[in-house]
Amino acid sequence: MKQSGILQLTLLGATGSIGRSTLDVISRHSDRYKVFALTANTNVDAMEKLCEQWQPEFAVMNDESSATQLGSRLRRKNIRTEVLSGVSGLLQVVEDDAVDCVVAAIVGAAGLVPTLASAKAGKRVLLANKEALVMSGKLFMDAVRDNNALLMPVDSEHNAVFQCMPDSLTAHHTSVKMTNSEAKSGIKRILLTASGGPFRTWSAEQLRDVTPEQAVNHPNWDMGRKISVDSATLMNKGLELIEAYWLFDMDIANIDVVIHPQSVIHSMVSYEDGSVLAQLGNPDMRTPVAHALAWPERIESGVEPLNIFDVAKLDFEQPDLDRFPCLRLCYEAISMGGTASVVLNAANEVAVDAFLESKIGFTDIARLIEQTLNAATITQDVSSLELILEADVTARTITNKCISAMH
Numbered sequence: 001m002k003q004s005g006i007l008q009l010t011l012l013g014a015t016g017s018i019g020r021s022t023l024d025v026i027s028r029h030s031d032r033y034k035v036f037a038l039t040a041n042t043n044v045d046a047m048e049k050l051c052e053q054w055q056p057e058f059a060v061m062n063d064e065s066s067a068t069q070l071g072s073r074l075r076r077k078n079i080r081t082e083v084l085s086g087v088s089g090l091l092q093v094v095e096d097d098a099v100d101c102v103v104a105a106i107v108g109a110a111g112l113v114p115t116l117a118s119a120k121a122g123k124r125v126l127l128a129n130k131e132a133l134v135m136s137g138k139l140f141m142d143a144v145r146d147n148n149a150l151l152m153p154v155d156s157e158h159n160a161v162f163q164c165m166p167d168s169l170t171a172h173h174t175s176v177k178m179t180n181s182e183a184k185s186g187i188k189r190i191l192l193t194a195s196g197g198p199f200r201t202w203s204a205e206q207l208r209d210v211t212p213e214q215a216v217n218h219p220n221w222d223m224g225r226k227i228s229v230d231s232a233t234l235m236n237k238g239l240e241l242i243e244a245y246w247l248f249d250m251d252i253a254n255i256d257v258v259i260h261p262q263s264v265i266h267s268m269v270s271y272e273d274g275s276v277l278a279q280l281g282n283p284d285m286r287t288p289v290a291h292a293l294a295w296p297e298r299i300e301s302g303v304e305p306l307n308i309f310d311v312a313k314l315d316f317e318q319p320d321l322d323r324f325p326c327l328r329l330c331y332e333a334i335s336m337g338g339t340a341s342v343v344l345n346a347a348n349e350v351a352v353d354a355f356l357e358s359k360i361g362f363t364d365i366a367r368l369i370e371q372t373l374n375a376a377t378i379t380q381d382v383s384s385l386e387l388i389l390e391a392d393v394t395a396r397t398i399t400n401k402c403i404s405a406m407h
């Protein structure tokens with residue numbers, strides 16, 4: 001924290017679900033946090049309101065014409081926020097020396113460049129944008145370590161794992177300590193919990209007829225559309241598996257996915273001596289956001305305390321990789337290594353968009369990802385951002401061709 005005691009924050013993806021949760025938490029702590037910059041893609045109406053409320057130094061719209069619109073609306077209202085656009089605008093507001101903390105909450109691959117830049121700029125990075133880490137893996141973790149950034153997981157499962165890790169491991173920069181195998185001794189397994197999504201009990205036949213409206217209606221969490229579909233296919237859990245692999249430097253064989261429909265336990269860590277530590281709470285993203293903002297301190301988040309008597313029962317099940325092949329494909333992508341995770345992520349993003357636009361069915365999502373993984377050339381060299389972005393673009397072209405061939 002700065003001398004003034006106020007942490008300056010850039011919020012990437014301010015108009016989204018994680019963006020809203022973050023602003024709700026910081027609205028309770030104006031003595032600790034100041035909004036330096038807010039960013040979005042095209043949602044000018046929401047950004048106008050946020051700029052009026054938060055009066056940030058900068059607002060960035062990724063889309064240029066949205067930036068022009070926002071700029072003229074703010075000028076009419078005499079709001080002094082400077083409006084920037086595109087990737088250059090996003091980079092400017094994460095790299096600025098005045099910024100202490102970047103909340104990476106853009107959805108999908110679009111978040112990779114600014115999220116990686118915030119690690120390179122040595123910021124406190126609150127990572128919600130799991131796709132960025134899935135795509136860039138080692139490159140991202142090296143950037144965190146080499147530039148003394150502090151990487152705090154916001155995904156509720158990874159934040160829970162972080163909370164269940166011994167202090168000796170998390171006392172400094174997460175990634176640096178996680179790669180210290182000596183410090184890690186004692187930890188046997190990570191148990192990543194998953195709600196199982198809205199179709200946990202549905203048969204393979206029923207899954208074929210799932211509509212976008214049904215898929216975005218998650219039983220426990222209120223999230224953006226893309227992650228809601230990912231939760232329904234279990235792709236979200238697969239992406240989280242890859243995220244945990246990089247964040248905690250853990251062999252994939254030692255990470256279990258546990259279906260836990262109540263979403264009360266957000267994940268667990270199992271130790272050598274037989275202890276299993278779990279983090280529990282109501283399913284509300286303001287808890288991990290508040291934890292990641294304030295760690296090693298604790299601050300109020302606005303989340304109702306968990307009433308353990310209301311919960312009463314906790315269930316656990318094995319995931320079904322036949323009905324939910326996206327999870328299986330994530331295991332396969334990890335074992336392929338190199339650009340496979342980039343290809344998997346790109347194919348998923350294209351397929352989920354097509355599903356949300358009712359161009360393909362729910363079960364086509366996994367089929368398209370598999371086809372793309374089979375058709376793409378997987379290379380092991382992922383040592384630069386350029387190589388990663390190239391693999392992403394190529395995979396998108398393949399998936400789009402597969403979709404065209406279906407019609």
Ligand SMILES: NC(=O)c1ccc[n+]([C@@H]2O[C@H](COP(=O)([O-])OP(=O)(O)OC[C@H]3O[C@@H](n4cnc5c(N)ncnc54)[C@H](OP(=O)(O)O)[C@@H]3O)[C@@H](O)[C@H]2O)c1
Pocket residue numbers: 012013014015016017018019039040041042043044062104105106107108110111128129130131154155156221222223224225226227285
């Ligand atoms: N929601 C959750 O509970 C949750 C939990 C754990 C992890 N996460 C992760 O957090 C990230 C955000 O999820 P979300 O649910 O908050 O998504 P969301 O509600 O869809 O919000 C996405 C945000 O990203 C912006 N955006 C979209 N495309 C962009 C682009 N091309 N360039 C720049 N900005 C862009 C959107 O701006 P516009 O509004 O202008 O489109 C919006 O501000 C995802 O990676 C997700 O996996 C979310």
